[in-house]
Amino acid sequence: xxxxxxxxxxxxxxxxxxxxxxxxxxxxxxxxxxxxxxxxxxxxxxxxxxxxxxxxxxxxxxxxxxxxxxxxxxxxxxxxxxxxxxxxxxxxxxxxxxxxxxxxxxxxxxxxxxxxxxxxxxxxxxxxx
Amino acid sequence: xxxxxxxxxxxxxxxxxxxxxxxxxxxxxxxxxxxxxxxxxxxxxxxxxxxxxxxxxxxxxxxxxxxxxxxxxxxxxxxxxxxxxxxxxxxxxxxxxxxxxxxxxxxxxxxxxxxxxxxxxxxxxxxxxxxxxxxxxxxxxxxxxxxxxxxxxxxxxxxxxxxxxxxxxxxxxxxxxxxxxxxxxxxxxxxxxxxxxxxxxxxxxxxxxxxxxxxxxxxxxxxxxxxxxxxxxxxxxxxxxxxxxxxxxxxxxxxxxxxxxxxxxxxxxxxxxxxxxxxxxxxxxxxxxxxxxxxxxxxxxxxxxxxxxxxxxxxxxxxxxxxxxxxxxxxxxxxxxxxxxxxxxxxxxxxxxxxxxxxxxxxxxxxxxxxxxxxxxxxxxxxxxx
Numbered sequence: 001x002x003x004x005x006x007x008x009x010x011x012x013x014x015x016x017x018x019x020x021x022x023x024x025x026x027x028x029x030x031x032x033x034x035x036x037x038x039x040x041x042x043x044x045x046x047x048x049x050x051x052x053x054x055x056x057x058x059x060x061x062x063x064x065x066x067x068x069x070x071x072x073x074x075x076x077x078x079x080x081x082x083x084x085x086x087x088x089x090x091x092x093x094x095x096x097x098x099x100x101x102x103x104x105x106x107x108x109x110x111x112x113x114x115x116x117x118x119x120x121x122x123x124x125x126x127x128x129x
Numbered sequence: 130x131x132x133x134x135x136x137x138x139x140x141x142x143x144x145x146x147x148x149x150x151x152x153x154x155x156x157x158x159x160x161x162x163x164x165x166x167x168x169x170x171x172x173x174x175x176x177x178x179x180x181x182x183x184x185x186x187x188x189x190x191x192x193x194x195x196x197x198x199x200x201x202x203x204x205x206x207x208x209x210x211x212x213x214x215x216x217x218x219x220x221x222x223x224x225x226x227x228x229x230x231x232x233x234x235x236x237x238x239x240x241x242x243x244x245x246x247x248x249x250x251x252x253x254x255x256x257x258x259x260x261x262x263x264x265x266x267x268x269x270x271x272x273x274x275x276x277x278x279x280x281x282x283x284x285x286x287x288x289x290x291x292x293x294x295x296x297x298x299x300x301x302x303x304x305x306x307x308x309x310x311x312x313x314x315x316x317x318x319x320x321x322x323x324x325x326x327x328x329x330x331x332x333x334x335x336x337x338x339x340x341x342x343x344x345x346x347x348x349x350x351x352x353x354x355x356x357x358x359x360x361x362x363x364x365x366x367x368x369x370x371x372x373x374x375x376x377x378x379x380x381x382x383x384x385x386x387x388x389x390x391x392x393x394x395x396x397x398x399x400x401x402x403x404x405x406x407x408x409x410x411x412x413x414x415x416x417x418x419x420x421x422x423x424x425x426x427x428x429x430x431x432x433x434x435x436x437x438x439x440x441x442x443x444x445x446x447x448x449x450x451x452x453x454x455x456x457x458x459x460x461x462x463x464x465x466x467x468x469x470x471x472x473x474x475x476x477x478x479x480x481x482x483x484x485x486x487x488x489x490x491x492x493x494x495x496x497x498x499x500x501x502x503x504x505x506x507x508x509x510x511x512x513x514x515x
Contacts, residue, residue, distance in 0.1 A: 002438075007438070010435070010438060011442065013508065016507075016508055027510075031471070031472040031475075031511070032470075032471040032472060033471075034432055034451055034460065034471070034472075034475035035432075036510055036511070037510075038510040054508060054509065054510040055508055055509070055510070056430060056431070056432055056508075056509040056510060056511055057432050057435065058432050058433075058434035058435055058451065059434055059435055059438045061432070061435075062435060062508065
């Protein structure tokens with residue numbers, strides 16, 4: 001049911017872990033539903049310099065977390081915002097229909113991390129002014 | 130490969146395959162035809178019926194061949210409901226039944242206006258016979274409770290529930306799919322009117338099962354056709370599979386005691402080691418009233434499917450009650466009925482042992498699983514924050 005690509009990301013997840021004092025954190029999902037993703041980003045000169053994830057979930061949840069971090073790493077904030085779950089599915093060369101929500105969760109996680117980063121930027125600016 | 134999913138299905142015993150062989154090829158005849166080779170097939174089917182009847186402490190005439198547990202459950206429930214519709218429209222079952230029972234009840238509710246009481250269970254998964262008694266109304270026409278649960282292995286007080294059903298003269302069906310072949314069954318002693326079994330759960334072929342229907346019990350067929358099985362389950366008999374199932378019963382009868390004592394030692398050792406090595410896990414099901422081959426555990430902060438995939442990479446086959454493996458977004462209805470929270474239910478694993486398992490299998494699983502859990506927990510946002 002899973003592609004080779006997916007199993008590879010599941011077995012060897014890229015960018016797994018936590019970033020201390022991250023510039024943005026996206027916490028999405030719900031333990032009741034069995035999938036939770038936390039995406040951490042470090043941003044420098046408007047570019048995602050580092051990104052990591054922590055995930056509680058099934059094989060697809062872990063693999064989509066891994067893929068989204070790979071896709072976003074090195075991108076500008078604006079470029080990263082354009083990444084969707086379809087890009088994740090493309091990298092994985094397919095995802096079972098029942099697992100589509102995992103790819104959406106990955107997209108939401110990244111976007112939530114960016115939003116969190118923007119919020120922090122704004123409050124810093126406010127404090128600065 | 131280490132196969133630890135015997136509650137899902139078992140390998141067909143070589144003696145069973147051997148016994149079935151010639152009934153596929155040179156003895157392919159339809160048992161309903163008039164010529165002598167057909168009569169030989171008829172005799173073989175009836176001999177098999179006799180063996181299966183003895184295996185369940187029933188009369189040969191009380192055994193109906195079906196395609197398996199699901200069909201047996203469907204005939205018992207829908208067949209009774211349709212026959213008793215004028216008498217009442219209330220069914221009593223439990224929250225932890227197999228979907229073959231639960232979804233049949235849902236169908237009867239929707240199509241025929243039946244009402245179902247889904248009895249709760251205690252934290253070990255046991256149905257309280259007192260609850261059964263309390264749920265009975267003058268409209269109750271059927272009670273259906275499983276003998277042993279497929280996920281957690283808990284064994285239900287069928288004999289006692291059967292007594293209550295008799296007292297009120299209500300038809301009592303028992304889904305015996307998980308217990309048949311594992312423990313001795315006497316349908317008489319259990320006070321049941323219907324009892325479902327499935328051959329592939331005890332080293333027989335797939336696609337064959339039986340329904341014990343007590344002599345005189347009222348029900349209607351749910352499929353229509355020829356005269357086979359007295360018209361109660363028409364269709365040309367699956368001769369090789371019927372003969373295979375009878376052989377599987379014979380083997381089970383002879384090896385049950387040995388299987389039970391050996392598998393229990395292995396299962397207990399597996400649980401002991403996992404509990405020792407993995408922090409924050411719990412064992413589900415009743416400590417004693419439980420199938421000797423079944424172990425269901427919840428590993429906190431890890432999701433079940435991800436553990437199964439890693440076990441599979443190591444050649445270990447098991448199952449889980451996580452949402453991801455149930456094909457829905459809900460984790461196992463059985464674990465939820467025990468009062469386990471969804472978060473924890475997502476981290477469930479079921480190991481169900483069988484004849485070919487050895488202590489070496491147990492050693493390997495108890496070596497590998499703690500490492501798998503540790504790695505997945507490293508990835509989990511909940512574990513890291515502890």
